[in-house]
Amino acid sequence: MPMKDVILFLHPTFGVLGLVAAVWVFVETLNSTDANQKRIWLASLAVAGLFALTWFFAERYYTVYYHAGDQQIIQNGPVPWAHSFFMETKEHLFFIPLILAFYLPFVTRLRLSVNKPARTMVLVLAAFITLNGLAIEGAGAIINWGAKTTLAQTVQMAPAASQTKEVQ
Amino acid sequence: MDTQNQAQAQGQGKLREQATGDTSEGAKAATAAAFGLSAAITVVFNVVLAFVKDSYPPLNAFMTQLTGHHWRTHGLADVILFVLLGWFFMARGIPAGGLTNNTAVTLAGAVVIASAALGLWFLVV
16 A cells, blocks of 8 residues: 555544544543543543644645645546535644644643533533544545545546447 | 532532642643633634635745645644743733633633634635
8 A cells, every 4th residue: 555545544543543532531521530530631641642643644645645636636526615615624623623632631630520620621622622523534534525526527437448449 | 418418518529629729739720721721822823824824825825935835834833822822821820810611611612713713714715
């Protein structure tokens, strides 16, 4: 498999793992006690680390490979808005859960079981990381569909190999 | 549990929360509040930068020139702003009230407004 495709698959994988970790933080915080405090802290570090990895691989794919072909494929196809709306929104929306993920460990190191404002903040952060993450994953699927639709149309318009032989 | 016992339990819970405000926990809470405010501002800054960059090509070109791609510069600008503002607020003891429910409401409001504005911008423009 070419490195381009490896990076393409890695960035949403880490993104999904990051939002699963955010759900983990959310659920643990709903039931926060001193006993699970360290687990919440570690899970929040996992959220930050996984979003950092998502950023790293997304940066590689988006800045190197996406502009070198995928964008043109989508823009010249039947659903150009898969780029103009979904990709444009996604690429800027991503920085919101990234910042929230980096901020999360600042709050989870507080004693959540006895600190209500900190608990509320962690729940807000984990919820928004998850919701934004889901929206971004969904937008990624639509962008992928935009490229696939163009390529499918191109294949349908191209003459079949057997027909080409007959003409020759 | 009758009403009197419930009130007593709630009172004890509050006292317990206040009792945790030791120096290290208080310092951690002040840091969390400072970076919470910084996160709210950074989230809004991220969207404003996206709007300006999208409607003013020279800025986009300048950002591309800095790191080789405007998106790379954008992300770095967000993270650097988050760290610097957080550090600045922490040094100045801002917000004075520390980490409260209002900090969470401010951040949640910033995220909702910024996300919606971003979607609307690329839908309309």
